[in-house]
Amino acid sequence: xxxxxxxxxxxxxxxxxxxxxxxxxxxxxxxxxRRPAPCCSCHTAIAICFIADCTSSSLQKMAPDDVNRRSxxxxxxxxxxxxxxxxxxxxxxxxxxxxxQQRENEADDLKRLAERTDILECAWHRRNDDVDEEDxxxxxxxxxxxxxxxxxxxxxxxxxxxxxxxxxGGSTVIMVxxxxxxxxxxxxxxxxxxxxxxxxxxxxxxxxxxxxFVPLFSDFEAFYQRNCYIRVRDVFERPICSVPGAxxxxxxxxxxxxxxxxxxxxxxxxxxxIASYNYLGFAQAAGPCATASVxxxxxxxVACCTTVHERGRSVSQAKLEALVAEFLGVEDAICFSMGxxxxxxxxxxxVDKHSLIISDQYNHASLILGCRLSxxxxxxxKHNDMGSLEKILRDAIAYGNPKTHRPYKKxxxxxxxxxxxxxxxCNLPGIIALKKKYKAYLYLDEAHSxxxxxxxxxxxxxxWSCDPKDxxxxxxxxxxxxxxxxxxxxxxxxxxxxxxxxxxTGYYSSPMSPPIAQQIYSxxxxxxxxDGTTDGAERIERLxxxxxxxxxxxxxxxxxxxxSNDSPVVPMLIYFPSMCGFYGREMLKRKVGTVVVxxxxxxxxxxxxxxxxxxxxxxELLDEVLRHVGELxxxxxxxxxxxxxxxxxxxxxx
Amino acid sequence: xxxxxxxxxxxxxxxxxxxxxxxxLTVVYLVFRMNRPNKDRSSHRLTEKQKDELxxxxxxxxxxxETPQDHHVLNxxxxxxxxxxNVSIEGQTYLNMASSNFLSFIGESRIEERTKQxxxxxxxxxxxxxGFYGTVDVHLDLEAELAKFLxxxxxxxxxxxxxxxxxxxxxxxxxxxxxxxxxxxxxxxQKGLQASxxxxxxxKHNDMEDLERIxxxxxxxxxxxxxxxxxxxxxxxxxxxxxxxxxxxPLPKIIEFNGSTRSVCSSTKAGLLxxxxxxxxxxEGALVVWRLxxxxxxxxxxxxxxxxxxxxxxxxxx
Numbered sequence: 001x002x003x004x005x006x007x008x009x010x011x012x013x014x015x016x017x018x019x020x021x022x023x024x025x026x027x028x029x030x031x032x033x034r035r036p037a038p039c040c041s042c043h044t045a046i047a048i049c050f051i052a053d054c055t056s057s058s059l060q061k062m063a064p065d066d067v068n069r070r071s072x073x074x075x076x077x078x079x080x081x082x083x084x085x086x087x088x089x090x091x092x093x094x095x096x097x098x099x100x101q102q103r104e105n106e107a108d109d110l111k112r113l114a115e116r117t118d119i120l121e122c123a124w125h126r127r128n129d130d131v132d133e134e135d136x137x138x139x140x141x142x143x144x145x146x147x148x149x150x151x152x153x154x155x156x157x158x159x160x161x162x163x164x165x166x167x168x169g170g171s172t173v174i175m176v177x178x179x180x181x182x183x184x185x186x187x188x189x190x191x192x193x194x195x196x197x198x199x200x201x202x203x204x205x206x207x208x209x210x211x212x213f214v215p216l217f218s219d220f221e222a223f224y225q226r227n228c229y230i231r232v233r234d235v236f237e238r239p240i241c242s243v244p245g246a247x248x249x250x251x252x253x254x255x256x257x258x259x260x261x262x263x264x265x266x267x268x269x270x271x272x273x274i275a276s277y278n279y280l281g282f283a284q285a286a287g288p289c290a291t292a293s294v295x296x297x298x299x300x301x302v303a304c305c306t307t308v309h310e311r312g313r314s315v316s317q318a319k320l321e322a323l324v325a326e327f328l329g330v331e332d333a334i335c336f337s338m339g340x341x342x343x344x345x346x347x348x349x350x351v352d353k354h355s356l357i358i359s360d361q362y363n364h365a366s367l368i369l370g371c372r373l374s375x376x377x378x379x380x381x382k383h384n385d386m387g388s389l390e391k392i393l394r395d396a397i398a399y400g401n402p403k404t405h406r407p408y409k410k411x412x413x414x415x416x417x418x419x420x421x422x423x424x425x426c427n428l429p430g431i432i433a434l435k436k437k438y439k440a441y442l443y444l445d446e447a448h449s450x451x452x453x454x455x456x457x458x459x460x461x462x463x464w465s466c467d468p469k470d471x472x473x474x475x476x477x478x479x480x481x482x483x484x485x486x487x488x489x490x491x492x493x494x495x496x497x498x499x500x501x502x503x504x505t506g507y508y509s510s511p512m513s514p515p516i517a518q519q520i521y522s523x524x525x526x527x528x529x530x531d532g533t534t535d536g537a538e539r540i541e542r543l544x545x546x547x548x549x550x551x552x553x554x555x556x557x558x559x560x561x562x563x564s565n566d567s568p569v570v571p572m573l574i575y576f577p578s579m580c581g582f583y584g585r586e587m588l589k590r591k592v593g594t595v596v597v598x599x600x601x602x603x604x605x606x607x608x609x610x611x612x613x614x615x616x617x618x619x620e621l622l623d624e625v626l627r628h629v630g631e632l633x634x635x636x637x638x639x640x641x642x643x644x645x646x647x648x649x650x651x652x653x654x
Numbered sequence: 655x656x657x658x659x660x661x662x663x664x665x666x667x668x669x670x671x672x673x674x675x676x677x678x679l680t681v682v683y684l685v686f687r688m689n690r691p692n693k694d695r696s697s698h699r700l701t702e703k704q705k706d707e708l709x710x711x712x713x714x715x716x717x718x719x720e721t722p723q724d725h726h727v728l729n730x731x732x733x734x735x736x737x738x739x740n741v742s743i744e745g746q747t748y749l750n751m752a753s754s755n756f757l758s759f760i761g762e763s764r765i766e767e768r769t770k771q772x773x774x775x776x777x778x779x780x781x782x783x784x785g786f787y788g789t790v791d792v793h794l795d796l797e798a799e800l801a802k803f804l805x806x807x808x809x810x811x812x813x814x815x816x817x818x819x820x821x822x823x824x825x826x827x828x829x830x831x832x833x834x835x836x837x838x839x840x841x842x843x844q845k846g847l848q849a850s851x852x853x854x855x856x857x858k859h860n861d862m863e864d865l866e867r868i869x870x871x872x873x874x875x876x877x878x879x880x881x882x883x884x885x886x887x888x889x890x891x892x893x894x895x896x897x898x899x900x901x902x903x904p905l906p907k908i909i910e911f912n913g914s915t916r917s918v919c920s921s922t923k924a925g926l927l928x929x930x931x932x933x934x935x936x937x938e939g940a941l942v943v944w945r946l947x948x949x950x951x952x953x954x955x956x957x958x959x960x961x962x963x964x965x966x967x968x969x970x971x972x
Contacts, residue, residue, distance in 0.1 A: 214887045216826060237784060241791040243777040251791050276781040276788075285777045293778055294770045301736035301760045302769055306753040311737065312730040338814035345816075345845075350717060373848055397712045398705040410714040438709060441717045472717055484779040485813065498718035501727050508841050509816035515769075519778040595786045 153544045161565035163424040176605045187227035202260040233259040235584030243285040246616035248273040271593040279452035281616030282483035282523040289522040293515035300514035308506040316517040333490035339477030340366040342487030348374040354409040386430045393438045411440040417449030417460035423563025428464045443473040451481025484519040539615040556647040558639030570611040590628040820846035827852040835891040
């Protein structure tokens with residue numbers, strides 16, 4: 001397994017420094033009331049609620065017997081004196097022995113199940129135990145034989161980099177919790193002071209005329225927003241004013257009232273951009289892509305002003321759909337104007353209330369919203385855990401829907417290619433094996449991996465040398481690697497035809513804007529080498545080198561980095577919520593733009609800095625970022641890893 | 655003190671002690687009984703072998719049903735060039751009465767020039783969500799201009815018209831709240847209502863008496879349980895110009911009801927409904943979530959295309 005439990009060493013003096021985070025400064029008087037705007041973090045919080053809901057409901061579904069046990073009448077079943085009389089003793093011994101036998105059988109079965117499950121813990125989990133992997137490797141060998149060159153920039157398919165989730169000691173976790181408790185204690189104190197009128201209340205609140213209404217924001221979310229998020233608001237939502245390439249111009253802003261309002265002096269500062277999802281560096285304001293999209297405005301205008309069904313897609317969108325299908329090696333594809341809506345609006349077209357969705361623990365909010373809107377039962381399996389997935393699949397087929405006691409009509413497994421917060425790569429061969437065995441359908445969200453992974457940029461399917469036809473729904477977005485906007489769904493012609501007709505976005509929303517579609521078309525052509533250069537292949541290779549180099553260097557310095565070494569999403573764990581503000585601000589001072597994430601987007605104890613590597617970064621830029629991160633790591637004591645010695649003597653080449 | 659308790663014990667009658675003892679024992683017995691695993695459970699459980707059999711028997715439905723190949727959506731005819739007042743399809747020119755280019759901004763060269771300049775400055779995509787380096791200065795400018803245009807305190811941009819209302823409703827209305835909605839609201843709003851997990855009460859399309867009726871029913875419920883009522887948020891969801899039925903909502907009447915309800919008013923064709931907007935402003939209680947769907951048509955494409963927004967801004971003030 002890939003979990004490492006690390007002994008904790010005495011680090012208290014360092015952590016104590018970090019505890020003093022909330023202060024009282026920055027709450028001066030102002031009567032400026034703000035209208036509540038549903039910002040990004042609100043949505044994240046909502047998403048978290050969804051996840052929590054799904055999880056709790058799934059737990060209930062998974063243990064129907066426990067629910068029975070809690071029923072009010074259970075006492076009557078357990079009276080020591082039974083109301084039936086007669087020769088019972090004989091029957092009792094028979095049933096007892098039967099039961100014992102049954103239990104033994106069950107234990108045996110479980111053991112066998114466990115063994116069988118291990119087969120599916122694919123190559124990269126148990127690289128050295130080849131005994132159980134024969135089947136899988138045979139399969140892989142077959143596919144490799146078909147696609148001749150089996151070694152690419154990531155190495156051999158059979159020995160892909162595994163996902164690492166190095167765990168820290170329990171006492172550090174306790175320190176993180178203490179940090180949160182301190183944060184909330186001070187937040188409450190602030191709230192009390194605010195209510196007493198010692199400091200100005202600048203938070204979102206009701207207008208005078210709405211006093212009689214039930215307050216719109218009174219719950220924990222608003223409390224968190226008002227007292228915790230606002231303390232570090234300057235780290236998020238930084239406006240940019242240039243193309244988000246390898247470097248980006250940030251619009252300078254200052255706040256004189258504790259981040260409630262900002263003033264823009266009009267100056268800008270250039271920082272290294274290691275935060276945007278510009279994996280292949282196609283966010284460019286010049287060059288063939290930009291020119292082509294500008295030209296498409298002359299041909300087709302900036303918008304279509306119609307819905308897809310009323311007056312049809314734009315010509316450029318139709319061209320794009322054909323290219324996407326060809327790129328991915330499937331029969332057909334359909335494109336949508338927004339990546340988020342691709343998930344949330346199309347999942348309901350595929351499953352209904354008689355179906356079951358099995359969703360990964362860390363799936364994106366859009367997928368979870370899609371699950372909710374579809375009305376299907378949802379169960380959640382542990383992140384990338386094939387054993388957990390198989391158990392849920394078996395139980396779901398065997399027991400059916402616990403509410404209606406009918407078998408499910410279909411089962412849809414929803415996973416992502418690269419998980420955007422964990423940096424981990426999904427175990428696609430294992431999932432495909434399970435999917436085939438249990439006749440389930442597979443929905444693969446390649447939002448981050450399309451373009452960025454695989455030898456020719458065809459995403460996680462190519463990375464694992466799987467057959468794209470084994471995945472029923474291939475979904476992806478154009479926001480990331482292609483430097484544009486929108487999303488696609490690709491698959492068999494039958495599936496796509498159904499979506500074309502049934503998807504609500506066809507009836508009610510506008511088709512892709514021509515210049516947006518053109519940008520994707522141009523960048524995808526470059527990746528495919530249609531422009532006659534090797535620019536696309538070079539970008540992919542540079543990204544792979546950059547990611548591996550950056551990740552290994554971070555690990556060598558002693559940071560905990562989650563995920564696979566091949567993934568361009570690099571979450572570096574800093575655990576403490578107070579460190580998020582520290583890293584965000586200090587990195588900006590050193591002219592590096594990074595993303596810091598904490599609760600509610602991640603687990604409470606797992607605050608992190610997320611780097612997104614791009615093909616546009618040069619080795620010099622990465623070295624500069626690494627130097628700054630290393631210095632900050634020294635200053636803040638956030639080099640938590642106990643595995644740095646493994647990398648000490650390793651020579652890391654770019 | 656312990657002594658006092660002990661001596662007290664001896665003073666009480668034996669009967670009393672016995673009854674209490676028996677009660678105590680019963681409680682202990684029941685508690686331990688409850689924690690014991692339920693023996694009946696094994697009979698509900700299937701063995702792995704039984705499961706295997708069931709799995710072998712199970713035949714799932716196909717993922718999608720068959721689609722008739724002659725469906726008009728599968729055989730589209732593409733318009734060449736821009737969708738202006740005339741549109742050319744397969745070489746023939748037609749008068750365009752189909753697209754919602756109300757204010758005829760498509761093909762406006764001033765807008766297109768500005769758009770091109772913006773692409774050459776910012777590129778096409780923002781490569782990030784709003785929170786993480788995806789906010790461009792143009793967004794902030796447009797938000798400020800929109801707020802001014804709509805006479806609101808602040809405005810927020812979404813990248814997709816369809817997703818705006820369906821994610822704005824669940825951002826405000828939570829579980830346990832009540833939404834009063836018109837029957838005729840469009841699909842995006844219905845999805846938003848579904849995602850909000852609130853209790854949704856539909857009233858007949860544009861029928862104010864029906865709305866009054868369901869508000870009265872709710873009032874009666876509130877009177878029965880005022881404590882609970884004080885925690886329930888209420889929302890009223892109507893559409894400015896109904897896209898399904900093409901009629902306007904009787905906003906002045908709705909505002910009269912607004913004493914107890916927040917109204918989330920989604921106006922599809924806001925640019926055409928200026929008079930309606932003005933009425934709405936007077937209703938300070940209303941929480942207005944504008945769907946930026948058709949104010950000026952250059953907005954119909956995702957706002958991540960910053961350039962559209964910039965020219966948009968220019969146009970408003972001309």
